[in-house]
Amino acid sequence: MLPLYVSSLSDVPLSVLDLAPIVNGSDAGAALRNTIALSKHVEALGYHRYWLAEHHNMPGIASSATSVLIGQVAAATSTMRVGSGGVMLPNHASLVIAEQFGTLEALHPGRIDLGIGRAPGSDQRTAVALRGPGGLSAENFPQQLTELVEYFEVSEKPVRAAVAEGNKPPIWLLGSSGFSARLAGQLGLPFSFAHHFAPDNTLAAVRLYRDSFRPSEVLDAPYVMLGASVIAADTDEHARFLAGPSGLTFLSLRRGRPIPLPTPEEAAAYPYTDMDRLFVEDRFASSIIGSPETVHKGLETLLADTDADELMITTMVHAHADRVHSYDLVARLR
Secondary structure, eight states: OOSOOOOOTTTSOEEEEEOOBOBTTOOHHHHHHHHHHHHHHHHHHTOOEEEEOOOOSOTTBOOSSHHHHHHHHHHHOSSSEEEESOEEGGGSOHHHHHHHHHHHHHHSTTOEEEEEEOSOSSOHHHHHHHHOTTOOOGGGHHHHHHHHHHHTSOOOOSSOOTTTTTOOOOEEEEESSHHHHHHHHHHTOOEEEOTTTOGGGHHHHHHHHHHHOOOOSSOSSOOEEEEEEEEEOSSHHHHHHHHHHHHHHHHHHHTTOOOOBOOHHHHHHSOOOHHHHHHHHHHHHTSEEESHHHHHHHHHHHHHHHOOSEEEEEOOOSSHHHHHHHHHHHHTTO
8 A cells, every 4th residue: 555545536536538439330530529529528627638559450449650640639629738748759859858748838828747658559561561670669769868858958959949949838757667657757747657558567666756756846746647548427337338348449459450449239249258257357457447436436446545646547348428527527526
């Protein structure tokens, strides 16, 4: 257990992580329009920030051009922070990211977040396609991060990111293991942990971040945001039914055959083996799925265990209306 519980759901900001899901029977255009609509809706509900995730070669995810989509969401909203959850820095030249996010910050001052990760956000073959043979690697992440930060500073270097100079958004480190937790702490940066992806590492990584933390010009004290998979519906039974597509999607990804998000009926009719069911159950063990009462209890337990400063909720269901309703229900819990 981490330090004594001080947070409760009414105390912490709630935010949104969106992958712009492409659902079976639809297309990327509809997914992107749904993202814009959802961002405007959750802003009205009082959600604090809206992040888009970088993934590639995934037929069920439309947020691969992350900075482009951030610009669209920021333009469609007016008060909510918008950012990357995250940009996978080894996939890109630091200069390119500095110019993209410097532009976003210049257009939407004080509203952009630059969340950075070091994983590929894809399979290794796709990573090579993004980076080129012998390109950037995760091992060089600390040096590349330093280079990125320097591009936001006014300088007389031969190569400058002019639009980024003076337009530096807050930088977050993202992670699902101890590496980024320790680095974020040492650099005094806010840390976002992918609890929805690597729940077994959550407590150790959060503890490591706090133990490694050194005050900086950015933060005087550690700041932890946890990504949590949440599906809320009017009843526990209906929420579990809506969660079925997410389970089948993870199962397909594990087999190396990613798919668009299926319907709940397709997921329910799938011929799962006993091993398949165990895998899906394990994936759902760290998810918070159920009625408002069940979700409230799950979120409070997560806060009690981690003392997180903020929760970032991701909801992967087939129907856009069900996703909107889930965020509605969560907002009402505070």
